[in-house]
Amino acid sequence: MGDRKRLRYGMVGGGLGAFIGAVHRRAIALEETADLVAACFSSREEKNKETGEFYGIAQDRLYSSYEEMAKAESAREDGIDFVSIVTPNATHYEVAKTFLEAGIHVACEKPLCFTIEQGEELEQIAKEKHLMFAVTYTYTGYAMVKLAKELVAAGEIGNIVNVNAEYLQDWLIDEIGGGNQTTTKMSVWRTDPAKSGISNCVGDIGTHIEDTVAYITGMHPKKVAAVLDNYGMDLDLNANILVEYDNGVHGVYSCSQVCAGHLNGLVVRIFGSEGSIEWVQEEPDYLKVTKKGQPDQIYHRGTGYITGMAAERNHIPSGHPEGLTFAFANIYHGFMKDVLECVNGHCPEKNGDYPTVSDGVAGVKFIHAVVDSSKNASVWTEV
Amino acid sequence: MGDRKRLRYGMVGGGLGAFIGAVHRRAIALEETADLVAACFSSREEKNKETGEFYGIAQDRLYSSYEEMAKAESAREDGIDFVSIVTPNATHYEVAKTFLEAGIHVACEKPLCFTIEQGEELEQIAKEKHLMFAVTYTYTGYAMVKLAKELVAAGEIGNIVNVNAEYLQDWLIDEIGGGNQTTTKMSVWRTDPAKSGISNCVGDIGTHIEDTVAYITGMHPKKVAAVLDNYGMDLDLNANILVEYDNGVHGVYSCSQVCAGHLNGLVVRIFGSEGSIEWVQEEPDYLKVTKKGQPDQIYHRGTGYITGMAAERNHIPSGHPEGLTFAFANIYHGFMKDVLECVNGHCPEKNGDYPTVSDGVAGVKFIHAVVDSSKNASVWTEV
Amino acid sequence: MGDRKRLRYGMVGGGLGAFIGAVHRRAIALEETADLVAACFSSREEKNKETGEFYGIAQDRLYSSYEEMAKAESAREDGIDFVSIVTPNATHYEVAKTFLEAGIHVACEKPLCFTIEQGEELEQIAKEKHLMFAVTYTYTGYAMVKLAKELVAAGEIGNIVNVNAEYLQDWLIDEIGGGNQTTTKMSVWRTDPAKSGISNCVGDIGTHIEDTVAYITGMHPKKVAAVLDNYGMDLDLNANILVEYDNGVHGVYSCSQVCAGHLNGLVVRIFGSEGSIEWVQEEPDYLKVTKKGQPDQIYHRGTGYITGMAAERNHIPSGHPEGLTFAFANIYHGFMKDVLECVNGHCPEKNGDYPTVSDGVAGVKFIHAVVDSSKNASVWTEV
Amino acid sequence: MGDRKRLRYGMVGGGLGAFIGAVHRRAIALEETADLVAACFSSREEKNKETGEFYGIAQDRLYSSYEEMAKAESAREDGIDFVSIVTPNATHYEVAKTFLEAGIHVACEKPLCFTIEQGEELEQIAKEKHLMFAVTYTYTGYAMVKLAKELVAAGEIGNIVNVNAEYLQDWLIDEIGGGNQTTTKMSVWRTDPAKSGISNCVGDIGTHIEDTVAYITGMHPKKVAAVLDNYGMDLDLNANILVEYDNGVHGVYSCSQVCAGHLNGLVVRIFGSEGSIEWVQEEPDYLKVTKKGQPDQIYHRGTGYITGMAAERNHIPSGHPEGLTFAFANIYHGFMKDVLECVNGHCPEKNGDYPTVSDGVAGVKFIHAVVDSSKNASVWTEV
Structure with a gap:
C-alpha cells in the first residue's frame, strides 16, 4: 500500500x-x-x-x-x-x-x-x-510576505537599519471613555482580562506585527519601551512600542483599535542599507521594493518575474486578488505537508514554512514585555 | 422528511x-x-x-x-x-x-x-x-459590484450620462507582430479561431466589461462602433469600442491583452447627473463614490455602513481581502440557492442574483456586433 | 556691451x-x-x-x-x-x-x-x-512628461501599439439637461459658440490630450471617429474619440466636463511592444513605467536617476511637489530662451522645447475633425 | 496719502x-x-x-x-x-x-x-x-493643512486620542556606517555638529513634524521618550519618538533620512474619538477625512465644498497641483499682511496665520528634549 x-x-x-x-x-x-x-x-x-x-x-x-x-x-x-x-x-x-x-x-x-x-x-x-504544532499567524501566509522574506534573505535591501510597522483598526473606537451601549459582544470579550489575558490590543494585533516582522527579517525584539492607552477600559486599545532587536537595530511598532478609517491596517516597512520593502495587508498582492537610488518597484503576485516560495504558493492568475483565505490556506499547506510526512512515517526534522508553537511562545513573551514596560514608565524591558 | x-x-x-x-x-x-x-x-x-x-x-x-x-x-x-x-x-x-x-x-x-x-x-x-442555468461571469459576484448596482438603482448618482470602462491585460504582448517562440500553449489556444470563435480579446474579456456594466446599470448596448487590432495574429488582441445604450446614452469600452503592466485591469466607471462610481477589480473591496460637489467617498467592504446585497454576501471582516474566489462563490451561492429551491419543489419564478443563460446570450451578441463593426470600417452596428 | x-x-x-x-x-x-x-x-x-x-x-x-x-x-x-x-x-x-x-x-x-x-x-x-510664437499648452511643461517623451524616443517601451488617454473634469455637470440657475458666468462663456467656437469640451480640454500625446509620442492623428454629447446644450460637454495615427496605430481619447469627482483628470497611457508609461496630471511628479515582464517602476521627479530634459527643468528637491506653475514656467523658459537668442542677434533655427504656433494649428485641425465626425454619424474623418 | x-x-x-x-x-x-x-x-x-x-x-x-x-x-x-x-x-x-x-x-x-x-x-x-518675526516652517502653509486645522477645531473628529506622524527621507542613506566617498557637500554639512547643532535628522525634519502637528491640533509635546540612530556618524540620521502632549494624549513620531524610496515623506495622521484625518505632503492637495462608521472622504483643494482658510489661500483651480512654492507663499502672505499693517501704522495685536518666532523656539526646545532623552536611555524627558 x-x-x-x-x-x-x-x-x-x-x-x-x-x-x-x-x-x-x-x-x-x-x-x-x-x-x-x-x-x-x-x-x-x-x-x-x-x-x-x-x-x-x-x-x-x-x-x-x-x-x-x-x-x-x-x-x-x-x-x-x-x-x-x-x-x-x-x-x-x-x-x-x-x-x-x-x-x-x-x-x-x-x-x-x-x-x-x-x-x-x-x-x-x-x-x-x-x-507538528501550527499557530495560525495569518499574515505570514501571504505570497508577497514570503517574497519579502526571500528578498531580505537574498540581501536585496542590504543590512536592515530600521523597521517601521503598524497594525491599525477602528472597530473598538466606541470603547473610548469606558465603552457605551452599542458595545458589541465581541468587543466586550476582547476587553475583558479574563477572556483576553493581560492585553487586548497588543495581544490581538500587536503580536501579528511582531510575528510578521520576525518572519520577514529573522530579527526578534530583544527589548521594548512601550506606552499603552486604555482610554478608561481595563485593557489596552492602543499601543506605541519602541523596539530594539537582538542585533541592536531599532524599530517602532504601533497598534490600535481606535483609529477611524483603518480596518485591518497591517503595514510592514523594512529599511536596509541598500533598499526598502513595504507590504500593506489590505492590498496584499503587491510588494513595494525600492533599491537605493532607483525608481520604486511594485511587484505583483503571480507574475513571471516572481519565483521561489511566493511563486510556489500562487493559486490564481496575477491581477485576480487571492485574499485572506488563501493566505490561511498557505499556512495549512505547510503544516499539513509536515503532518502528512509524519503520517507516512518520515516526520520532517525541520518544520516547513508556517508559524509553529515556538512562534506562538515568542508572541506571548512579546506581549508580556510590552505590558510590563508600559506599567513601568516605558523603560526598556527585556523580551 | x-x-x-x-x-x-x-x-x-x-x-x-x-x-x-x-x-x-x-x-x-x-x-x-x-x-x-x-x-x-x-x-x-x-x-x-x-x-x-x-x-x-x-x-x-x-x-x-x-x-x-x-x-x-x-x-x-x-x-x-x-x-x-x-x-x-x-x-x-x-x-x-x-x-x-x-x-x-x-x-x-x-x-x-x-x-x-x-x-x-x-x-x-x-x-x-x-x-437553472448560470454562466459564471465572475465579476458581478464581487460584493462592491453589488453595492454599485444598488447605489445606481437607488438613484444615488442620478441619471446615467456617461460610461467609461476598460479591461486591460498584458499576457499576450509577445503575440504582437505574429507571435514568437515563447508563445505559451494557452496563448496559442486563445488566438486560434477554431478554439476561441470569432474573437479573442473581446470574447475573452471585452464581454466581461459588457456584463459588469449591464449588471450595475441595467443598460444594454443598442449599437457599437469598434476598432479591433490583431497586430498580425488571426484574432484580436486589442479593441476600442464606442457604445450607444438602449436609452441613448454613450459610453466607451477598451479591452486589451497587450498593455504592459496591466494584469487583470477591469475598471468600471459610471457617471451620472448627480455623482459617479468607480470600481477597480484589482482592489475589489473598495468602491469610490462621488456625489456632485462633495468629497470623494471610499466605501470599504464589510463595514457597518454597507447594507443590502453587498452586506449579505460579506464573508470575512472588513479590511481582510476576500479575493476572487469569494466573488465566484457568490455567483454559485445565488445559483445553488435557486437549484435547492427547485430540488425542494418550489422553483423560483425569478432568478436570484447571478448571471444566467440570458446574460450569456447577451455576451455572444455583443461580441458579434463588435467584430462586425470593426470589419465594416467601424460603422455603428446594432447589437 | x-x-x-x-x-x-x-x-x-x-x-x-x-x-x-x-x-x-x-x-x-x-x-x-x-x-x-x-x-x-x-x-x-x-x-x-x-x-x-x-x-x-x-x-x-x-x-x-x-x-x-x-x-x-x-x-x-x-x-x-x-x-x-x-x-x-x-x-x-x-x-x-x-x-x-x-x-x-x-x-x-x-x-x-x-x-x-x-x-x-x-x-x-x-x-x-x-x-517666436508659443502657444501655452500647459501639460507638456511638466518634467515627467518630458521624461516620458525621452523614454519613448529612446525606445524604452518599444514600438507604440496602443494609446489610451483621457481628460475628465466635472465643473459643468450642472449644465446637463440645458443648464440651470446656478450656472456660473464661466460656464455660460464656455458653452456659448460665439465665445468658444465650434466646440466646448474638445476645444478646451480634448485638445490638451492631442497635444500631450503628440509631444510624448511624436504621433499625430490621421483620422478620428468621434461621438460628442451636448446633453441639451449648444456645445459638447463630453466626447469619446477613436483615433488612427499617421503610422496606423489606434488609440482612444475621452474628454468630459460632467464626470463627478474628476477635477482636472488628464491621464496619458502609452503602450508599446516592450513596455508602457502612464502619467497622471493630478500627481504630476510621478511617472509609471512598466517594462514587459518586469515589476512596475515609479519614477519620481528630482531624483538622481532622472536625467535629460526632466532633470534640466527640475526646480525643487524631489518629494516637494512643484505643481502647475512650474510646468507653465518651463514652457516660458523654452520660449524666452529662444526670444533672448533672437534679441541678442542669433535667432535659433529650430525651436526649443515648448509648444509653438504649429502645435496650435494642429489643435485647431483636431477639433474640427472631431466635430465633423460626430456630426456625420461618427464616420472616420481626416484630421 | x-x-x-x-x-x-x-x-x-x-x-x-x-x-x-x-x-x-x-x-x-x-x-x-x-x-x-x-x-x-x-x-x-x-x-x-x-x-x-x-x-x-x-x-x-x-x-x-x-x-x-x-x-x-x-x-x-x-x-x-x-x-x-x-x-x-x-x-x-x-x-x-x-x-x-x-x-x-x-x-x-x-x-x-x-x-x-x-x-x-x-x-x-x-x-x-x-x-513681526516669521519662521518659515513650510508645511503649515499648505491649504489642506489649514483645512485639517479647521476641521479639528470644529470638532469634526471629536477629542484627539492618538497621533501618528512621520517624516521619512532617504538622501543620507549613504552615510550609514560612517559615510563614503560619494558624500555630497550638503550631507557633510548636515551631519557636522558645528553647522547643524546638536541634531541632524530631528533638527532638520523632526521639528517639522512637531510644528505641523502643533499647528493642526493645538497640542504641544509635554515630554518625549526617544531613541536616535547615528549609524556611525556624529549626528542622528534616524529617530523614533514617543510623545506625551500637554493634555495627556500619546503619539509617536518617526523621522529618518535613510529610508530608501521616501523622498520627502511627511505624513500626519490625527485620530479622534469621532474620526480621523490624514495628510501626505507628497500629495498635498488632498486630505483624507474619515468619520467614525462612515466611508473615507477625500477632500480636494480648490473645490466648492472647501471653505475657510483653505479656500482663502487657494490660488489655482482644483485638480491643478499648486505645489510647495504656494505653501511657502501662503506663509509669506500672512507675514507680509502683518508687516504691511505695521508699515501702515496699525500693527496687529495677534499674529496672522503663519509660524512665528515662538514656534521657532518651541522647535528648538523639542529638539533638545529628544536628544536628551535618547542620550539618557530613552527616559521620558520634559520638553
Whole structure:
C-alpha cells in the first residue's frame, strides 16, 4: 500500500455562525487535501449537533467534549491526523495540551495561550512527542510576505537599519471613555482580562506585527519601551512600542483599535542599507521594493518575474486578488505537508514554512514585555 | 422528511492541474453547501481516474464521457442536482445542451457558446424545462459590484450620462507582430479561431466589461462602433469600442491583452447627473463614490455602513481581502440557492442574483456586433 | 556691451482678478529672467489703471488698446521683447496678428484661434518675420512628461501599439439637461459658440490630450471617429474619440466636463511592444513605467536617476511637489530662451522645447475633425 | 496719502545657485506684493555682485555685510520693510538679532537657532520692539493643512486620542556606517555638529513634524521618550519618538533620512474619538477625512465644498497641483499682511496665520528634549 495522500482532521470549536472556525475550514478546503471527519463544535449540545449534521459528521465522531474527542480519536485506527483548535483564547492551552498528550498534531488559533509557562510547556510536549504544532499567524501566509522574506534573505535591501510597522483598526473606537451601549459582544470579550489575558490590543494585533516582522527579517525584539492607552477600559486599545532587536537595530511598532478609517491596517516597512520593502495587508498582492537610488518597484503576485516560495504558493492568475483565505490556506499547506510526512512515517526534522508553537511562545513573551514596560514608565524591558 | 439542505453536484472538465476547474470547486467549497459526487474530469482516461481518486469520487460515478454521465446521473435517485461545466470553450454548447436535456441544472463557464443561435437554443431549453442555468461571469459576484448596482438603482448618482470602462491585460504582448517562440500553449489556444470563435480579446474579456456594466446599470448596448487590432495574429488582441445604450446614452469600452503592466485591469466607471462610481477589480473591496460637489467617498467592504446585497454576501471582516474566489462563490451561492429551491419543489419564478443563460446570450451578441463593426470600417452596428 | 540677460515683456489681458493672467505672470516670475514693463490689462479703463498701478507699470506704457500698445512698443528702443496674450479665446487671433505684424514675439494662451485658416495665417506670418510664437499648452511643461517623451524616443517601451488617454473634469455637470440657475458666468462663456467656437469640451480640454500625446509620442492623428454629447446644450460637454495615427496605430481619447469627482483628470497611457508609461496630471511628479515582464517602476521627479530634459527643468528637491506653475514656467523658459537668442542677434533655427504656433494649428485641425465626425454619424474623418 | 500697498524687502543669503534663497524669492514673487530692493546675497564679493546685477539691485543697496545692510536700510526713508534670512543655520541667530535691533521685521528659515536661550532672546526682542518675526516652517502653509486645522477645531473628529506622524527621507542613506566617498557637500554639512547643532535628522525634519502637528491640533509635546540612530556618524540620521502632549494624549513620531524610496515623506495622521484625518505632503492637495462608521472622504483643494482658510489661500483651480512654492507663499502672505499693517501704522495685536518666532523656539526646545532623552536611555524627558 502506498503513502496516504489525504488527511483526516477534526475541529474543536467553530459551530455554525462562528467566524474563525469557518475561516479554518475554508482554508483547508481550498487546499483540497484534507477531510473534516470528527468534531466538537460547541459545548452547547444543540449547536454541536446542528453543525455536525450540516457538515455530515458521523454521529459517533461528533463529541460533546474535547477530552472525549481526543481520547476516542487517538484510539481509532482511522482517527484524525490533526485537530484545528478554534475555541476562545482562554481555552487554547487546555485543548492543545489534551490533543498533544493524545498524540495528535495540532493547529491552533493565535494567541497560543496566556502565560509564557503555558506556551513553553506546549512547546516542550510537542517536541518530545514529535508532533507538528501550527499557530495560525495569518499574515505570514501571504505570497508577497514570503517574497519579502526571500528578498531580505537574498540581501536585496542590504543590512536592515530600521523597521517601521503598524497594525491599525477602528472597530473598538466606541470603547473610548469606558465603552457605551452599542458595545458589541465581541468587543466586550476582547476587553475583558479574563477572556483576553493581560492585553487586548497588543495581544490581538500587536503580536501579528511582531510575528510578521520576525518572519520577514529573522530579527526578534530583544527589548521594548512601550506606552499603552486604555482610554478608561481595563485593557489596552492602543499601543506605541519602541523596539530594539537582538542585533541592536531599532524599530517602532504601533497598534490600535481606535483609529477611524483603518480596518485591518497591517503595514510592514523594512529599511536596509541598500533598499526598502513595504507590504500593506489590505492590498496584499503587491510588494513595494525600492533599491537605493532607483525608481520604486511594485511587484505583483503571480507574475513571471516572481519565483521561489511566493511563486510556489500562487493559486490564481496575477491581477485576480487571492485574499485572506488563501493566505490561511498557505499556512495549512505547510503544516499539513509536515503532518502528512509524519503520517507516512518520515516526520520532517525541520518544520516547513508556517508559524509553529515556538512562534506562538515568542508572541506571548512579546506581549508580556510590552505590558510590563508600559506599567513601568516605558523603560526598556527585556523580551 | 424535511427539505434538503445540501446539494450534490458533478463536474465536466477540471482535471488535476486545470486552472478554472479548481476555481469552481474551491468557490463551491467556500459555500460549504454542496458536495462533488460525480465527474468526467477529462477525456484522457488516466487523468480522469487520477483526479477522481484524488477527490474520492465513487468509481461508478466517474464517467469517461459527459453523455454517459448525463444519462446515468439523471437516472439515479441520488443523482447530481447540477453540473459545473469547465471544459474548453468550443465544447460548452454541446455539453450544456446534453445536461439540460437530461433535466440537470447547469453552471457553465463563459463564454456560453460561439453563435447566437446556439445561445438562444440553450436559453430556450432551460426555459422550457424550468432548469437553472448560470454562466459564471465572475465579476458581478464581487460584493462592491453589488453595492454599485444598488447605489445606481437607488438613484444615488442620478441619471446615467456617461460610461467609461476598460479591461486591460498584458499576457499576450509577445503575440504582437505574429507571435514568437515563447508563445505559451494557452496563448496559442486563445488566438486560434477554431478554439476561441470569432474573437479573442473581446470574447475573452471585452464581454466581461459588457456584463459588469449591464449588471450595475441595467443598460444594454443598442449599437457599437469598434476598432479591433490583431497586430498580425488571426484574432484580436486589442479593441476600442464606442457604445450607444438602449436609452441613448454613450459610453466607451477598451479591452486589451497587450498593455504592459496591466494584469487583470477591469475598471468600471459610471457617471451620472448627480455623482459617479468607480470600481477597480484589482482592489475589489473598495468602491469610490462621488456625489456632485462633495468629497470623494471610499466605501470599504464589510463595514457597518454597507447594507443590502453587498452586506449579505460579506464573508470575512472588513479590511481582510476576500479575493476572487469569494466573488465566484457568490455567483454559485445565488445559483445553488435557486437549484435547492427547485430540488425542494418550489422553483423560483425569478432568478436570484447571478448571471444566467440570458446574460450569456447577451455576451455572444455583443461580441458579434463588435467584430462586425470593426470589419465594416467601424460603422455603428446594432447589437 | 555684452548680450542682454533679461527680457522685457508686455501683457494683453490679465487684469487683477483674472485667473489665467496671474498664471502667466507667476510662471514668468518663477523663471526670474523677465520683467513686466508694458500692458493693456483690460479694455475697461478703471480696471486697466488699477492693475497697472498695482504692478508699477509706467503710465506711458499702460495702454488702452492692444493696437496702440503694439505700435508704441515696437517704436521704442526699449520696447517689449515679447507679449503674453491672455485675452478671451475669441480675440486671440486678432491680438496675436497685431503684435506679430509689429515685429514682436508672441506667447498666446490656447486655443490659438477658431479656424484653421486663422491659425495657418498666424503660423505663416511668424515664419516670415522670424518671430517666436508659443502657444501655452500647459501639460507638456511638466518634467515627467518630458521624461516620458525621452523614454519613448529612446525606445524604452518599444514600438507604440496602443494609446489610451483621457481628460475628465466635472465643473459643468450642472449644465446637463440645458443648464440651470446656478450656472456660473464661466460656464455660460464656455458653452456659448460665439465665445468658444465650434466646440466646448474638445476645444478646451480634448485638445490638451492631442497635444500631450503628440509631444510624448511624436504621433499625430490621421483620422478620428468621434461621438460628442451636448446633453441639451449648444456645445459638447463630453466626447469619446477613436483615433488612427499617421503610422496606423489606434488609440482612444475621452474628454468630459460632467464626470463627478474628476477635477482636472488628464491621464496619458502609452503602450508599446516592450513596455508602457502612464502619467497622471493630478500627481504630476510621478511617472509609471512598466517594462514587459518586469515589476512596475515609479519614477519620481528630482531624483538622481532622472536625467535629460526632466532633470534640466527640475526646480525643487524631489518629494516637494512643484505643481502647475512650474510646468507653465518651463514652457516660458523654452520660449524666452529662444526670444533672448533672437534679441541678442542669433535667432535659433529650430525651436526649443515648448509648444509653438504649429502645435496650435494642429489643435485647431483636431477639433474640427472631431466635430465633423460626430456630426456625420461618427464616420472616420481626416484630421 | 493713502496706505501703502506694496512692501520692500531685503535678503541675506540666497546667492545665485543657492536653493533655499530661490524658494523664498519665488514664494514672495507668487504673492505679487513685495519687491526685492536690497541684499547681501553672499559674503563672497563676486557672487554677491553677480547676483545683485542679475536681480537689478541698486549698487548702493547691495551690501557686503549684513551688519552694514541692517544699519543702512534702517537709516533710509525708503528702507526695506522686512528681511528674508536664508543663510546657513549657524548664523540665523546673529543675523536675525541684528535686523531686529535695527527695527526691521524678520522672516527667517528654520531652524530658528541652536540654543533655547538664543531663541528666547530673539522672541523677547521682537516682542519688545513690536516686530513681526516669521519662521518659515513650510508645511503649515499648505491649504489642506489649514483645512485639517479647521476641521479639528470644529470638532469634526471629536477629542484627539492618538497621533501618528512621520517624516521619512532617504538622501543620507549613504552615510550609514560612517559615510563614503560619494558624500555630497550638503550631507557633510548636515551631519557636522558645528553647522547643524546638536541634531541632524530631528533638527532638520523632526521639528517639522512637531510644528505641523502643533499647528493642526493645538497640542504641544509635554515630554518625549526617544531613541536616535547615528549609524556611525556624529549626528542622528534616524529617530523614533514617543510623545506625551500637554493634555495627556500619546503619539509617536518617526523621522529618518535613510529610508530608501521616501523622498520627502511627511505624513500626519490625527485620530479622534469621532474620526480621523490624514495628510501626505507628497500629495498635498488632498486630505483624507474619515468619520467614525462612515466611508473615507477625500477632500480636494480648490473645490466648492472647501471653505475657510483653505479656500482663502487657494490660488489655482482644483485638480491643478499648486505645489510647495504656494505653501511657502501662503506663509509669506500672512507675514507680509502683518508687516504691511505695521508699515501702515496699525500693527496687529495677534499674529496672522503663519509660524512665528515662538514656534521657532518651541522647535528648538523639542529638539533638545529628544536628544536628551535618547542620550539618557530613552527616559521620558520634559520638553
